[in-house]
Amino acid sequence: MSAMxxxxxxxxxxARGCEALAAAAEANDWARAARLMRELGALVAADRAWCATHDPALPERRAAIAAAHAALESAGAHLLPAHASLKKLLRAWGALPPT
Structure with missing residues (x-):
């Protein structure tokens, strides 16, 4: 088998999926962010399957996973305030119980 x-x-x-999620969140493109979040599960599963037969400590993989983590942190800077704003709005409409 040739090296990947x-x-x-x-x-x-x-890593690319996480970067795309961060970009969508920064652009307030919530439909794209939601689609990308659904796709991340399959990407994580594929990575886990790869690790079952390859060295998970491969430097290229470690760098890609570090980049993915940084992108998720960046996305969180946009997603968490949006989530909080949505919860506040839903509470104001009476759709969620008060805190």
């Missing part, structure tokens, strides 16, 4: 390149590997796709 960064472009062929599931962890590279996971």
């Amino acid at each position: 390149t960064a472009e062929e590997s599931p962890w590279a796709g996971l």
